[in-house]
Structure formats: C-alpha cells, structure tokens
Amino acid sequence: MGGYLQYTFYEFATLGWIEETVRPLVQGITQAIVNAHDNIQNGSLALSQGELLNTNINRSPQSYLLNPIEKRSRYKYDVDKNMTVLSFRNENYDGLGFISWFAVHGVSVNNTNRLVNGDNKGYAAYLAEKMMNGNNGYRNNFKQRFIAAFAQSNEGDVSPNTLGTYCTGTDTPCDGTRDTKCPNNSQCVGRGPGWKISDLESNRIIGQNQAFRAMELYNARKAEVKVEGPLGYIHRYWNITKSSLVQWLNTAGTTDGPALNGFYQNTTSGTFGWNIIKDIVQKPSEWQKKCQAPKPILLDTGEIEIKHPWQPEILDIQLFRLGNVFIYAVPSEFTTMSGRILRESIKDSLIEHGLGNNDTIVIHSGPANGYASYCTTFEEYQHQRYEGASTPYGPYTLQAYVDAFKDLVYMMANPNNSRSNVSETLPDYTKKGFNFTPRYRSDQPPFFKKFGDVIKDISATYYSKSLLTYPYVISAVFVAGNPRNDPMLEGTFLTVEKKIANDQWEIIRTDNDYDTRFIWKYKYQLLGISEATVEWHINQDIEPGIYRLGYRGNSRSSFQE
Structure with a gap:
C-alpha cells in the first residue's frame, strides 16, 4: 500500500503514513496534470478489443465454480481474457499514446524482491514506450512523447503465475489450503512462465505479452471503433x-504470496491462539x-x-x-x-x-x-x-x-x-x-572521500562480445546519500552513457530500465555513511562502444530539516 493510505490497518502493513512516499506521489500526479494541460491539442479517440491468452489464470478456481452455472456458462474462461485499448492520436493521426485494460495481478515479481519494481504492468508500459520512442525518451529531461498506460481491471482472483501453484522446492501441486499443506515448511507458491530462470523473467514474459497485444490492437485501425x-x-x-x-483481517495470504505461518485459505473457523488475541x-x-x-x-x-x-x-x-x-x-x-x-x-x-x-x-x-x-x-x-x-x-x-x-x-x-x-x-x-x-540521520562521506566518489570502479579493460556469457553484469560502487532525501522525480538515480564524440556522452539507460539496478545500503549507519551500487545487466544486443556508469543523488547535512 506504499505508506500513503490513511487507515490504520493499511498503515500497519507499511509501518505507517510515510511522508517521503506521499509527497512524491502527490507531486507526480500534479505534475502529470500540468504536463497534460500544457500539451493540450485536438485529436481523436478510438477503441480496440481483442483476446490475450497465456497471460492470466484464476488463482481461486474452486471459489469461481461456486457461482451459479447459468452465469458461468455464459463465459468461455474463468478469467477475463479480453484486452481493451483506448488510443489517442492528434489531428495528423500521429500516435500520442494509449490506455490498456487487462485483468492480471501485478505479482509476477515475488515478495522476496527488495527493489522498486513496476511488475508486469510496469514492464508492459516500459516496453511499449521503448518500441514507440526508442532512446528519445532519455533526452529532453527524460520526457517521452508517446505514453503507454497499462491499467488494471477485475483482477481480484487473477494471477500471472500461469503454470499453477506448487510447494517450493518440489513439483507437488497445492492450492494454499490445509488440505494440500506443503511438507517440511515449504510454501505453496505460484509459478510464472519463466520461473526456472527467475521471477524477473516471468515478469518480463507476462509484461511483454501485454505490451505486444496492446500494440497490435493499437495498430489494428480497421478493427477499431471511433470514440465520439x-x-x-x-x-x-x-x-x-x-x-x-x-x-477484516486476512492472514493466510495467497498462492501468489503466502503470509503468516499456520493460516490457510478456505478457513471458516479461527485458531485458538488468535481467538484469544482477537x-x-x-x-x-x-x-x-x-x-x-x-x-x-x-x-x-x-x-x-x-x-x-x-x-x-x-x-x-x-x-x-x-x-x-x-x-x-x-x-x-x-x-x-x-x-x-x-x-x-x-x-x-x-x-x-x-x-x-x-x-x-x-x-x-x-x-x-x-x-x-x-x-x-x-x-x-x-x-x-x-x-x-x-x-x-x-x-x-x-x-x-x-x-x-x-x-x-x-x-x-x-x-x-x-x-x-x-x-x-x-x-x-x-x-x-x-x-x-526507522529514522535516518544526516549523510556523511567516508574520510578523504566526497559524495559521488567511486569506491569500486568497473574494469578498465575492453570486453569482447564473443567471449562474454550473457547477461553480463557490470557494476560500480559510489559514495552515496540516503535516497529518501530525494526521490528524483522525472530524474534518475543512475545513468548508463555511451560515448558518441570526444567529450560527448549520450544517456542510453536510467533506473527506469529493466536491465539496470540501483542498490543502496548503509556502510556505517551510526555515522550516516552509505554506498550505492549501480548495475547494468548487458545482453548480446548492446552495440560495441565505450560506456560509463553514473550515480545521481542528494545528501542531507547535519541539522537539516
């Protein structure tokens, strides 16, 4: 819930009402409205709809089957497979963007993840905009011309973990209930299509499916309906x-993210211990x-x-x-x-x-x-x-x-x-x-260092594409300030730049990109000394050239409010 919901139950889930979350959220929404107002132009709307398969399943099919047969018989699937795309174009019929609605939970990246991630909807938006904008989105203060939004629909019981649910470390099917209790403290967890590689690979596949289908519907002009x-x-x-x-309090969790031990789905009676606490x-x-x-x-x-x-x-x-x-x-x-x-x-x-x-x-x-x-x-x-x-x-x-x-x-x-x-x-x-x-104190650089200095540099050697195993990770560590000081709205904590002339560099990646990572941690918390690791997970599609990694951030001085 991100620390911006004002009700006690939701605040407990995120340790409270967090101003560092609320302020950027409000500022971002406000700036988006201002940007939209400043770029008003005449144009047209169109709507397209089409089926998208292999991207969602019902995670509670037993519950769905309890619905009356006369209602269920009207539908081919136990989840909605239709995607709806609302397209925006200017008077010259140039594309401005679209909004896509499709029902699938944003839980491809599992709850072991500790980095900010837009999950499958975020990756879909990222990929669609990259297809339409190329690298132009990194110029002009990171503002992009074509905007792709992937909105949510009725996804309450809909999972992106399309291979089903299994006890972790086994191939034993389960459904999260006491009847299929997993052995040896393993958990009942859903598997995405790329689970053998990583949850990030599953996320990429499910996001890519949505992006490609949305682009197909956006470009299917003969099938679209004019909105007027x-x-x-x-x-x-x-x-x-x-x-x-x-x-309400649900403690059992889902097969997309199990919660407290000892609680199971499909429970209609409380436990002895919890009844006392209740x-x-x-x-x-x-x-x-x-x-x-x-x-x-x-x-x-x-x-x-x-x-x-x-x-x-x-x-x-x-x-x-x-x-x-x-x-x-x-x-x-x-x-x-x-x-x-x-x-x-x-x-x-x-x-x-x-x-x-x-x-x-x-x-x-x-x-x-x-x-x-x-x-x-x-x-x-x-x-x-x-x-x-x-x-x-x-x-x-x-x-x-x-x-x-x-x-x-x-x-x-x-x-x-x-x-x-x-x-x-x-x-x-x-x-x-x-x-x-946890409260955080002012930032301090290590002795004989200043903020932004490189603690651990990348190798100065040249890499041969033919000798690398992909994805290959290049990283550097910098003297940092706490990222809570500045969320870098419309900016980035990291850059990957390519040399295009003697003293000219072009930004080709930011912290928005799927193949970059920004990892921050305290080195000595009591002293306020921290470091940031910037990673670039390169693949074989990267062009030969000279590249460099950059870090951006802000420090908080002593006694600063």
Whole structure:
C-alpha cells in the first residue's frame, strides 16, 4: 500500500503514513496534470478489443465454480481474457499514446524482491514506450512523447503465475489450503512462465505479452471503433457501511504470496491462539459475527476505536462517459465474476436511463482513488479463500456496489435532480497517522572521500562480445546519500552513457530500465555513511562502444530539516 493510505490497518502493513512516499506521489500526479494541460491539442479517440491468452489464470478456481452455472456458462474462461485499448492520436493521426485494460495481478515479481519494481504492468508500459520512442525518451529531461498506460481491471482472483501453484522446492501441486499443506515448511507458491530462470523473467514474459497485444490492437485501425459523442462524469463519496459493516483481517495470504505461518485459505473457523488475541483487542459483537458469516473474525477492525478507522467507510466511486464508452472506477479488487456482474448491471442501467444501447462498452477500472480490499460474489464469499476473506464489508458487498452504481447512472442521467447531489464528505485522518519507519540521520562521506566518489570502479579493460556469457553484469560502487532525501522525480538515480564524440556522452539507460539496478545500503549507519551500487545487466544486443556508469543523488547535512 506504499505508506500513503490513511487507515490504520493499511498503515500497519507499511509501518505507517510515510511522508517521503506521499509527497512524491502527490507531486507526480500534479505534475502529470500540468504536463497534460500544457500539451493540450485536438485529436481523436478510438477503441480496440481483442483476446490475450497465456497471460492470466484464476488463482481461486474452486471459489469461481461456486457461482451459479447459468452465469458461468455464459463465459468461455474463468478469467477475463479480453484486452481493451483506448488510443489517442492528434489531428495528423500521429500516435500520442494509449490506455490498456487487462485483468492480471501485478505479482509476477515475488515478495522476496527488495527493489522498486513496476511488475508486469510496469514492464508492459516500459516496453511499449521503448518500441514507440526508442532512446528519445532519455533526452529532453527524460520526457517521452508517446505514453503507454497499462491499467488494471477485475483482477481480484487473477494471477500471472500461469503454470499453477506448487510447494517450493518440489513439483507437488497445492492450492494454499490445509488440505494440500506443503511438507517440511515449504510454501505453496505460484509459478510464472519463466520461473526456472527467475521471477524477473516471468515478469518480463507476462509484461511483454501485454505490451505486444496492446500494440497490435493499437495498430489494428480497421478493427477499431471511433470514440465520439458527449462527455460526462459523475463522482460520489459513498458510505458503504450504511449497507454492511467493516471488519477484516486476512492472514493466510495467497498462492501468489503466502503470509503468516499456520493460516490457510478456505478457513471458516479461527485458531485458538488468535481467538484469544482477537478477544483481547476487540471482542466482536454477535451481530458482527452474523453479518460476516461464514468468515471467522480474526480481527474486528470495524468495531475497534483506536486512533481512527482501521479501514475506509467512505469510498470514492466514479463513472466517466466518452460517447458510447463508459469507464467506472472502484477502490476494491473485484474478482472475475463480481466484475462481470457489476459491468453488466451498469450497462443495463445505462440502457434503462437512455444513456447507452446494446453497443455500449463498459470498462472496469480499479482499484482506483484509494483502496478498500476485495469484492467477491456472494457464492465466492462462502468459500473463504483469500479473496472472500479479504472482502471487508461482508457477503453482500457486491450488491452494495451494484446499487451504488445504479445511483451513479441515475445521477448522470438526471444531473439537476436533488437526488443527484447526494455525496458524503471524505474524512481526513492524515494528521492522526503514525510512522514506525526507522529514522535516518544526516549523510556523511567516508574520510578523504566526497559524495559521488567511486569506491569500486568497473574494469578498465575492453570486453569482447564473443567471449562474454550473457547477461553480463557490470557494476560500480559510489559514495552515496540516503535516497529518501530525494526521490528524483522525472530524474534518475543512475545513468548508463555511451560515448558518441570526444567529450560527448549520450544517456542510453536510467533506473527506469529493466536491465539496470540501483542498490543502496548503509556502510556505517551510526555515522550516516552509505554506498550505492549501480548495475547494468548487458545482453548480446548492446552495440560495441565505450560506456560509463553514473550515480545521481542528494545528501542531507547535519541539522537539516
């Protein structure tokens, strides 16, 4: 959750409300809006849709099968395989960018990773922009002309680990439940298509699949639908607790990332030890138990009154109109079937109120504008796998969303009706947050060194492409400052430069690139002495030439705020 969600439960997951995370996030969003405003131009929109295979699977197929057969029989797959691409072009029909929606969790890079990573969606955006921009994105202060965005859809039960789940270190299948408990403390973990090499290879494959398919749809102009017509939007702060109560703690984790030992998916009764802890912290009321059944209440976050609400009560929901295309935004992670049901309900409401027809396209986008855990169907909730156990507002959460979006459609169709002005006030708990992250002191260079000095240089010898084993790692270590001092927005912590003339160098890689690594650590924490390692994992496609590695950062002096 990144340290920017203001509710207690989510703050615990990241050690609190972290200003070093929040400020760059706000600044980045604001700057993106400013950049968009400063580059407004006339153009056109088009929509393309197509199937993408071998990229996602259902990680809770047992829960999906609990949905009524009459609903499941309408669909070929137990996950959504369709990708939707909204393309942007200028008056000359030159490409400006696109937004792609496809349902797949961003969990290709597993939870052993300790580096910032955009996962498969991030790699897809990176690859698509590289295909369109080449190296031009490194010039002009790293600003790129063509922008590719890979948005999320109803991915609640959808995994990129397409080979299935196995006990680590074995070829024994498992599903994360007590019935398939893994032996010898091994864990039930999903395998991506490149698992034998690394999780990063799996990430590359799943991201590449999305990028290539999105580019195919973007370029399939004969099959695209022109988007034109009236524009509109409706937004509401909605109190979901007026429909059901908030409480949840999921400790079992998923097969994409197991959590606490001793907890399993598909659990409908609490453990002896956790029941004691639960009752000490907050004993749930009988009404709360009935409301959440068959879920075992492991932590009654809905009735705890410590600091401020542990989970959100006011949710941020939206509906956008672009002609005959409607995009709705939800803060929860919807499972495949719950997303299908809400999408169809919204389309029916649009037709009922004269805003849509049988050709209307409705796009599910989320989680957006905050975070409110998961949303399953009533039937999936009964199974209490990860998604059901992570649905905080009870078994009727989906119906609450369906009713809320019926209201949004009504509000869009009747903007002057008094009912259309109903919205709650979003509370602000940011001043009540806590921060348990380790404090960091001022930065100091080692004796006889200054910031940016090279501690360990790369070899000065020439490398022969024919003699190297790829990928080949080139690295250098520098005297550094804490990266928390400056997140380098629209900049980079590292550079790989190629010599193009006597004293001229061209940047060919930054910390945005998939074949670079920026690794920072304290050398002597009490003294504030740290170092940064810059790595370049080169492959056989790199052209012969002279290259150098660079490090960029900022230090924090003593007594500096």
